[in-house]
Amino acid sequence: xxxxxxxxxxxxxxxxxxxxxxxxxxxxxxxxxxxxxxxxxxxxxxxxxxxxxxxxxxxxxxxxxxxxxxxxxxxxxxxxxxxxxxxxxxxxxxxxxxxxxxxxxxxxxxxxxxxxxxxxxxxxxxxxxxxxxxxxxxxxxxxxxxxxxxxxxxxxxxxxxxxxxxxxxxxxxxxxxxxxxxxxx
Amino acid sequence: xxxxxxxxxxxxxxxxxxxxxxxxxxxxxxxxxxxxxxxxxxxxxxxxxxxxxxxxxxxxxxxxxxxxxxxxxxxxxxxxxxxxxxxxxxxxxxxxxxxxxxxxxxxxxxxxxxxxxxxxxxxxxxxxxxxxxxxxxxxxxxxxxxxxxxxxxxxxxxxxxxxxxxxxxxxxxxxxxxxxxxxxxxxxxxxxxxxxxxxxxxxxxxxxxxxxxxxxxxxxxxxxxxxxxxxxxxxxxxxxxxxxxxxxxxxxxxxxxxxxxxxxxxxxxxxxxxxxxxxxxxxxxxxxxxxxxxxxxxxxxxxxxxxxxxxxxxxxxxxxxxxxxxxxxxxxxxx
Numbered sequence: 001x002x003x004x005x006x007x008x009x010x011x012x013x014x015x016x017x018x019x020x021x022x023x024x025x026x027x028x029x030x031x032x033x034x035x036x037x038x039x040x041x042x043x044x045x046x047x048x049x050x051x052x053x054x055x056x057x058x059x060x061x062x063x064x065x066x067x068x069x070x071x072x073x074x075x076x077x078x079x080x081x082x083x084x085x086x087x088x089x090x091x092x093x094x095x096x097x098x099x100x101x102x103x104x105x106x107x108x109x110x111x112x113x114x115x116x117x118x119x120x121x122x123x124x125x126x127x128x129x130x131x132x133x134x135x136x137x138x139x140x141x142x143x144x145x146x147x148x149x150x151x152x153x154x155x156x157x158x159x160x161x162x163x164x165x166x167x168x169x170x171x172x173x174x175x176x177x178x179x180x181x182x183x184x185x
Numbered sequence: 186x187x188x189x190x191x192x193x194x195x196x197x198x199x200x201x202x203x204x205x206x207x208x209x210x211x212x213x214x215x216x217x218x219x220x221x222x223x224x225x226x227x228x229x230x231x232x233x234x235x236x237x238x239x240x241x242x243x244x245x246x247x248x249x250x251x252x253x254x255x256x257x258x259x260x261x262x263x264x265x266x267x268x269x270x271x272x273x274x275x276x277x278x279x280x281x282x283x284x285x286x287x288x289x290x291x292x293x294x295x296x297x298x299x300x301x302x303x304x305x306x307x308x309x310x311x312x313x314x315x316x317x318x319x320x321x322x323x324x325x326x327x328x329x330x331x332x333x334x335x336x337x338x339x340x341x342x343x344x345x346x347x348x349x350x351x352x353x354x355x356x357x358x359x360x361x362x363x364x365x366x367x368x369x370x371x372x373x374x375x376x377x378x379x380x381x382x383x384x385x386x387x388x389x390x391x392x393x394x395x396x397x398x399x400x401x402x403x404x405x406x407x408x409x410x411x412x413x414x415x416x417x418x419x420x421x422x423x424x425x426x427x428x429x430x431x432x433x434x435x436x437x438x439x440x441x442x443x444x445x446x447x448x449x450x451x452x453x454x455x456x457x458x459x460x461x462x463x464x465x466x467x468x469x470x471x472x473x474x475x476x477x478x479x480x481x482x483x484x485x486x487x488x489x490x491x492x493x494x495x496x497x498x499x500x501x502x503x504x505x506x507x508x509x510x511x512x513x514x515x516x517x518x519x520x
Contacts, residue, residue: 001322001324001327001463001464001466001467002463002466002467003433003434003461003463003466004466004470005433005434005435005436005437006437006438006439006470007436007437007438008438009438009439009473009474010474010477012363012477012480012481013481013484013485014360014363014364014477014480014481014483014484014495015364015484015496016363016364017363017364017365017366065485138470159485
């Protein structure tokens with residue numbers, strides 16, 4: 001076993017740092033007095049406007065995400081403009097020198113060009129099958145480094161808000177541009 | 186707060202009573218007591234005393250009988266699970282929030298998921314689980330542990346979907362480091378500073394992990410004693426060492442979220458407070474993506490309990506009030 005820094009990591013989707021610590025122990029102490037006192041103190045703390053403090057009120061609402069079906073349409077449309085077609089739902093064995101080999105279930109893959117893509121939709125997230133390796137930090141890093149190396153050239157995208165379809169388009173186009181720049185296509 | 190630990194502190198129950206009475210007489214209600222116990226010696230009388238004095242305890246319980254009895258045995262080699270199990274109804278009636286503390290070793294790794302589920306099904310709401318970082322972990326054990334965690338992810342997800350309030354430290358604490366705030370220096374392990382351990386000899390140690398046999402040889406780790414006070418220089422050394430950067434972790438995106446902070450765990454496993462055993466890094470790199478994926482899913486599914494737990498400052502209190510109201514109404518919640 002080794003100590004290994006992780007330099008690239010899939011940024012979590014759930015919000016970061018919305019919660020901030022309350023004045024020390026005040027609610028804990030109030031609980032000893034009684035639930036009513038504690039509740040009042042907790043509610044009053046929620047009204048505080050401290051610098052850097054989190055918000056109170058209704059928790060944030062999660063946006064709807066682009067479905068896998070819609071993502072495939074967007075992604076494949078852009079690739080087809082560049083004369084690239086994919087075999088659907090292809091499994092490949094991905095291996096690099098510094099990681100264990102992993103089975104990648106890709107939404108689309110072109111065997112001859114060794115180009116593929118995977119949009120990690122909410123449906124994918126329901127599957128905790130060990131073969132789904134996209135949340136393994138070392139595998140994810142290796143997939144990205146392979147793009148700038150000898151391949152395979154796989155674009156992995158996390159679920160994107162349906163209000164951000166343009167962002168998905170830009171991601172795919174940027175990926176294609178980099179393949180052209182590197183002489184892959 | 187004073188935590189009484191061992192060995193097994195209930196072996197000295199009479200002394201505990203004396204300490205508590207002495208403290209009440211001299212300090213009123215200013216001192217809180219906690220106990221870490223294996224539960225085998227608990228009696229009804231002890232629970233009544235603890236209740237009267239608001240003394241809470243954590244219970245060392247490794248999951249189900251198979252997991253627990255594989256390592257926690259009486260001197261006659263008989264497992265201790267049944268002894269504790271017979272007391273659990275009383276323990277949970279005394280305090281439904283009693284925390285079960287479980288330690289995972291390479292020998293018990295394949296039993297983790299079933300063990301944790303059985304604790305929650307038995308009625309525990311809080312399960313604190315950690316690895317024995319000083320054990321000889323191998324890659325196969327980590328892979329097995331990963332499978333166990335993946336099983337528990339499904340259980341945790343379903344529990345929150347069903348509105349069941351559970352706390353499982355490997356998941357909850359890591360989610361908090363993103364949803365709330367990352368660990369700062371001294372946040373959870375503040376050895377020799379706000380956290381001290383006093384051994385029966387009267388020697389003061391940075392943490393319970395340094396006590397060992399509390400003999401002359403190991404007194405090198407003590408930072409003073411109750412008769413003469415602190416050795417200022419030694420105390421300062423331990424504090425500064427624990428607060429120092431964990432150099433191999435600089436630049437790692439998981440720094441601040443992982444368990445590299447604990448100086449005493451590091452010391453137990455490597456002999457150095459600021460040297461991390463590789464098992465910690467291996468474990469965190471394996472676990473963090475699993476936990477973040479779980480949290481992503483709960484967030485995207487708009488799970489109300491997830492949002493309350495991790496984003497609502499008043500959750501501890503509002504949850505407690507809910508529980509009180511549920512119990513008063515005679516309705517059993519999902520727990």
